[in-house]
Amino acid sequence: MLAETGVHPAMWVRLWFPNAGRPHQRAYTLVDPDPTTGTFGMEFALREGRASDWARSARPGDTVEATVQGAGFKGPEPAPTRLFAVADPASLPALNSLLDALDTTPATIWFEGDLEGLPLRRDPERHEVHAVPRRDAGRYLAEQVRAALPELLRDTPDPYLWIACDTATTRAPASMARKELGLPRPRVHALGYWRAT
Numbered sequence: 468m469l470a471e472t473g474v475h476p477a478m479w480v481r482l483w484f485p486n487a488g489r490p491h492q493r494a495y496t497l498v499d500p501d502p503t504t505g506t507f508g509m510e511f512a513l514r515e516g517r518a519s520d521w522a523r524s525a526r527p528g529d530t531v532e533a534t535v536q537g538a539g540f541k542g543p544e545p546a547p548t549r550l551f552a553v554a555d556p557a558s559l560p561a562l563n564s565l566l567d568a569l570d571t572t573p574a575t576i577w578f579e580g581d582l583e584g585l586p587l588r589r590d591p592e593r594h595e596v597h598a599v600p601r602r603d604a605g606r607y608l609a610e611q612v613r614a615a616l617p618e619l620l621r622d623t624p625d626p627y628l629w630i631a632c633d634t635a636t637t638r639a640p641a642s643m644a645r646k647e648l649g650l651p652r653p654r655v656h657a658l659g660y661w662r663a664t
């Protein structure tokens with residue numbers, strides 16, 4: 468599959484989980500996809516949910532159906548002088564792949580949740596990480612980003628802003644960056660990774 472599709476940062480597939488006869492599909496990111504060996508990993512942020520249940524009980528040899536999504540990731544051009552990323556445990560695998568791809572780019576990262584024990588691929592020399600607790604359904608995170616971003620952007624000639632949290636929380640910083648701070652669309656990537664209910 469990987470030899471056919473090629474690989475790119477934040478590449479994901481739609482997984483189809485058995486769910487009492489009704490389809491239950493959820494997106495998951497490929498971790499270190501390798502077209503030569505045809506292998507990749509996956510990392511599940513475990514919650515209450517069908518996908519999480521499947522992951523908890525998965526055993527060697529189990530299979531799951533997947534649909535490959537076509538949307539390739541186009542790296543920002545010109546290359547960013549600094550990456551600004553807003554992420555959480557669900558988007559951590561995608562964030563890691565982005566940090567790997569931009570492997571000389573400094574980054575400011577706001578991470579919603581506790582990073583303790585999570586495999587953030589952090590380079591202390593280049594990455595400034597702010598772990599932000601989830602409060603007020605994500606509004607606290609959005610406020611932290613809103614307070615810091617304008618000044619940070621002033622000092623950055625070619626920024627790239629990447630936001631992937633719950634759908635509602637993702638919207639506010641993306642909209643501020645585009646509408647209030649005038650970041651051109653190609654310099655902002657925002658995708659809701661899960662829906663809070």
Ligand SMILES: Cc1cc2nc3c(=O)[nH]c(=O)nc-3n(C[C@H](O)[C@H](O)[C@H](O)COP(=O)(O)OP(=O)(O)OC[C@H]3O[C@@H](n4cnc5c(N)ncnc54)[C@H](O)[C@@H]3O)c2cc1C
Nearest residue numbers: 493494495496511512516517518519557660661662663664
């Ligand atoms: C492009 C893309 C790539 C993704 N890659 C990954 C990945 O690599 N690893 C990963 O763990 N997730 C990833 N996600 C997020 C994952 O698809 C969702 O978290 C999904 O909703 C989990 O499905 P579920 O069946 O376990 O729970 P659901 O049935 O969807 O939800 C059950 C309950 O859990 C809540 N919930 C769901 N997800 C979360 C969460 N992340 N945090 C807190 N509460 C939650 C819901 O609000 C609901 O109340 C990705 C999403 C997208 C869009």
